[in-house]
Amino acid sequence: MNLDAEQLRALAAVLEEGTFEAAAARLHVTPSAVSQRVRALEQRVGQVLVVRSRPCRATEPGAVLARLAGQVALLERDAAAELAGAGHDEAAGAPTRLAVAVNADSLSSWFPAALVGLPEGVVVDLRREDQDRTAELLRDGTVTAAVTAQAHAVQGCRVRPLGAMRYLGLVAPAVRDRWFPDGVTAAALERAPVLAFNRADTLQHRFAAALVGRDVAPPVHHVPSNTAFLELLAAGLGWGMASEAAAADALATGALVDVAPGRWLDVPLYWQHWSLRTPTLDDLTARVVRAASTSLR
Amino acid sequence: MNLDAEQLRALAAVLEEGTFEAAAARLHVTPSAVSQRVRALEQRVGQVLVVRSRPCRATEPGAVLARLAGQVALLERDAAAELAGAGHDEAAGAPTRLAVAVNADSLSSWFPAALVGLPEGVVVDLRREDQDRTAELLRDGTVTAAVTAQAHAVQGCRVRPLGAMRYLGLVAPAVRDRWFPDGVTAAALERAPVLAFNRADTLQHRFAAALVGRDVAPPVHHVPSNTAFLELLAAGLGWGMASEAAAADALATGALVDVAPGRWLDVPLYWQHWSLRTPTLDDLTARVVRAASTSLR
The missing domain is CATH 3.40.190.290 (D-Maltodextrin-Binding Protein; domain 2)
Structure with missing residues (x-):
């Protein structure tokens, strides 16, 4: 199953920050863009991923994908830091x-x-x-x-x-x-x-x-x-x-x-x-x- | 509207403790007795009072009655202490x-x-x-x-x-x-x-x-x-x-x-x-x- 990296990041940000607004602020996009990405991911896998409560919580399948997103992010950032050569410095971005x-x-x-x-x-x-x-x-x-x-x-x-x-x-x-x-x-x-x-x-x-x-x-x-x-x-x-x-x-x-x-x-x-x-x-x-x-x- | 004091206490205990089991332990009754009292109170007022989540949370009408229960309990206990004469001592009970x-x-x-x-x-x-x-x-x-x-x-x-x-x-x-x-x-x-x-x-x-x-x-x-x-x-x-x-x-x-x-x-x-x-x-x-x-x- 190929999943869109941007959609996974939106899902993880919503669950980590607790609201679509806070996730949007972190990702430097609009709340409606975050909402669209999460909805698109939900349609892709055919399951509800986020309970829209305050704070937002993961459903069972949402938890599986949020963890995948977190693991990919950790691997990506370490790879970027390695490519940049100088360890975890500013060249590695966020x-x-x-x-x-x-x-x-x-x-x-x-x-x-x-x-x-x-x-x-x-x-x-x-x-x-x-x-x-x-x-x-x-x-x-x-x-x-x-x-x-x-x-x-x-x-x-x-x-x-x-x-x-x-x-x-x-x-x-x-x-x-x-x-x-x-x-x-x-x-x-x-x-x-x-x-x-x-x-x-x-x-x-x-x-x-x-x-x-x-x-x-x-x-x-x-x-x-x-x-x-x-x-x-x-x-x-x-x-x-x-x-x-x-x-x-x-x-x-x-x-x-x-x-x-x-x-x-x-x-x-x-x-x-x-x-x-x-x-x-x-x-x-x-x-x-x-x-x-x-x-x- | 006359409300049953025991039922109000059960409602308050569930919301304060978070679960029917913990409320039952505090009130020294069985969880099913707590559940029956809350259900009876819900039938009496014709509204759902408790969201059965973990922890349990009050609905809007549940919050109104939980606060009433807390206020009554505070007044009752102070009255009991006054009756007992010696301020808040063991004679006042809980x-x-x-x-x-x-x-x-x-x-x-x-x-x-x-x-x-x-x-x-x-x-x-x-x-x-x-x-x-x-x-x-x-x-x-x-x-x-x-x-x-x-x-x-x-x-x-x-x-x-x-x-x-x-x-x-x-x-x-x-x-x-x-x-x-x-x-x-x-x-x-x-x-x-x-x-x-x-x-x-x-x-x-x-x-x-x-x-x-x-x-x-x-x-x-x-x-x-x-x-x-x-x-x-x-x-x-x-x-x-x-x-x-x-x-x-x-x-x-x-x-x-x-x-x-x-x-x-x-x-x-x-x-x-x-x-x-x-x-x-x-x-x-x-x-x-x-x-x-x-x-x-």
Whole structure:
């Protein structure tokens, strides 16, 4: 099946940018030109490719073609850079765009180190995503790679282990004295307020269940910012889990203490990426593996 | 129109939690009981209330009823607390849940101070949301209040100004020397890489346009974490805007400098909340206004 490259690029831009208008701005054409190209591609393959919602989303066949478009773009840009001779410089034209989904804790701790000294001509499009959404973004071609706790390879992707992030149960000393005078008993864990990052964050629940051997259902605050999370733990809003790296300063000053000394949760992280070899993607993989190896267990 | 309180609670839980299963877990009933209640309510009002997607979303009439349900719940809980005599204590039963949307920069800087010493029996459900989504969440009853740059009151809400957050254009010294040897010219701003928080973040674009009097279209990295954003600015990935509070340390150490000394963007912030007087909501408003007044201009 021969597909029109311009139509594929229009499809990918709509799904990446979320609207026909934003896709048009990126491609330097009118929204109606984008719309025509996507419609033409839909007629060519005989299937609806884009759900016209806000933001636009891929249908199943749309996801297959969006990913194809992204892979072709990556290969084309690397080939252009090679032809230009000087690596990824201005001669290669538009910058190579690497879309990567990263879980929030990695993004606010070890992941940025992987991007230090990134070659000019490469731009990163990071997405802070929960677990369950990562696989979908890889499948539908929205992202090229992901840092995720999901060990099972998404179809068409390679996966490699990065090491484990260690999470500690943390609490301000005053909160420990108020809610846990007898330690982390089931009764105390049932009543003491907990901080969770958001609804998808089950770390606290798993840790508590592991400590006392059954599920507990305490009052839960949702605080979806790593900075705010640590600040509100220290301010005594409740107990919660943070990575040992994020908690190091607060533990050193005594602002936070272990709620259950000697206990922790290790969460293994994985690098999933399209099974496609290009210099840009290989370089990113090497950077991510290196940064992870200095911070994860 | 008399509406069944249990059915309203089921509707609100489905929209807040996103799935019938999670709503059932919160209400301690089976998913099929939740489904029956929502269906019964839909038959009662003769309209579809919930789009059965993942996550579930409110239709227009669903949003009206979800907000009603949230308002009734807030009033009921405060009344129960008053009856119990001792304020928001365990006698009042389930904790009072305050869902609040907060823009990312506020959430990682001044907003947590508003929650220090929050009364027991109140749990916060914070959502880090972009501008354009905040109004929708207020309208459909998903959040009770929001910190937002939107000055225009959402229907049924009150709005009050909180002050302005000042943003500076920041860059690592080496990046300034490399890309801006002649200062922030239009040609330099067209080529120098930029960091933006995500696609909804137009600060950098507006700042550059204000500096040179026309739009520029440089290569853009998207870095949706305040911690990672500052770290990658300092590592030299590009220039970008950060609030003066967030940038203070890096400016003091010289890790970052002003890309255009003496220029900034002031973004006024507003507190929007349901126009409903309850002690819990009044207390939250007072806390937010107080925290904002010590940090914003």
